[in-house]
Amino acid sequence: MASAPAVVPRIKLGSQGLDVSAQGLGCMGMSAYYGAPKPEPDMIALIHHAVATGVTLFDTSDIYGPHTNEILLGKALQGGVREKVELATKFGIASLDGDRQIRGDPEYVRAACEGSLARLGVDCIDLYYQHRIDNNVPVEITMGEVKKLVEEGKVKYVGLSEASASTIRRAHAVHPITAVQLEWSLWSRDVEKDIIPTCRELGIGIVAYSPLGRGFLSGGANIVDTLSDDDFRKSLPRFQPENMEKNAAIFERVSEMAARKGCTASQLALAWVHHQGSDVCPIPGTTKIENFNQNLGALSVKLAPEEMAELESYASTDAIQGDRYHEFLNTWKDSETPPLSSWKAT
Template sequence: MSAAPTLPQVPLGQQGLIVSAQGLGCMGMSWSYGEHQSDEAQAESLAVIQKALELGCNFLDTAEVYGPHTNEELVGRAIKGKRGQYVVCTKFGFKIGEDGTIKGLDSSPANVRRACEASLQRLGIDCIDLFYQHRVDHNTPIESTMCELKALVDEGKIKYIGLSEASAADIRKAHAIHPISAYQLEWSLWTRDAEKEIVPTCRELGIGLVAYSPLGRGFLTGTIEKLEDLSEGDRRRGTPRFSAEAMEKNKALVDKVRAIADRKGCTPAQVALAWVHHQGSDVVPIPGTKKLKYVVDNVGAYAVKLSAEDMEELSFGEGDVAGERYGAEFMKSGTFHYGDTSS
């Protein structure tokens, strides 16, 4: 295993936002990957956030919808008394019922402001460093959403604005209202569709790229080989790429990653993360973990160097990956596919 370096700080976008070269995705500490609400689990999650900081990883990613709400509360506990040492980003864009059920998308100006105020309270801070629109709401013109975000910047409640999985056209519309500092996208060895249009658009406009799920939701680490490796409450069980048939085919990808890791004396996770780092200095991956050993391993990926031959060996084609990244209900709605409702 490569030793964990201290991560450098890098610019994200062109408006002055500076973050660690790798961030920490906090979602799985509270939501999606099984139940993690025990006192013991929360204690380790808090320790992970502290350890990340010790390694120079100060860029924390959360969202209102994670829980909902509980992940922001956890992050708020972790940064209490150390606010100035962290760059905190969170996301808005969903309509959430009083019972915690997600009732669809909502980026109306009123909901943008409500979400911002509520996130500030849960996080225990007076300004959000980076506030993303989580998914594009096709019932609200993105210009209206951006005007409200611009007002929140002017009021000092947020510093920088981000988008997640918006179309190239929406990126341009939004950026014309107020500069976008960061765009969050799923980007990994087995998810590369954004490279066709989204990545070039962001680079043309000077927008930083934040890669979520850079470890393929854990699959590229080689630790998930069958459905039974996922707990009953794990949302990945309902994802096409984690069906038994898809996992069997996708093991070939992990085998390639593992072979390179063996040659370099590092872990498969470090190779998969290093591949994302090698996509450019404007790319900041945010692998998520709730385990101390994995946060050290993930940061260590920054020191792993891949040759041109390694990168070629890891160049999977679209036909090499089995299964869509989200279920049919999400893909049909456009909620999780770069704003394209035809997908």
């Protein structure tokens, strides 16, 4: 297994001035979706450990819980920790009586920001993402309200999550977008065609979530057997038996190459993301310090161009079986919004 570097390198995320650790920490699984919430003291200890190692970008959202993950981060950032991190959270998925609604109207955007500030216990959010795109509200309207939040000092940098190339362009024209968060890993590569080139053309940083394929690139097909009944991954198309059986071959090949490299499969998969460029920051999530340390070791794995090509030959877009999300979940595939001229404020 590769060891973590003595010093975690830092990168410029986008062209607006945000400087972060080359690898961040996704915090969702601490509180939501991947089974029952984990013990708060353990998660705070993990966050403090991450800060001590030099990781500075922490990723959450108001929908994680909902709200409980932001509250957890708020507690962990007390006592001088806040000044050592770049804090990212998101708005856009409203929860009402257990039902979800995608919203991007100005009233909601402002209320969501105020709520996140209070739960996190901060005066300003370092990176504020629109989590999902509201197909009924022109993105210019949503970004117009976010721009006001920046002008008021409540937000430093603006991001989008799961947005199409055209939506990114429209949003960027209203206020510079610092980062786009998207699912990018060896088994989620569809963003490479249009979205990644658009981000690079516009000088927008890339934050890769689920860079380990929601755990698949750590444990292979066997991961399904370890998931609790309330883990939402059990319902995802790629985790269904008929698809997982075919996808298992990809993990086997990655594992064989990792053995040759003297690292773990997860470290090799993460290293592949790191080698996509200095404008990319993966944010693998975990709830265990030992897994966090292993993930950080990916920064020490070096890949030659021919090794990158070998990995990519195992996991072409066509080779992956099953969609990464259910059809009903809003993603970049349907993130087009109405033209600005159609908007009438209510």
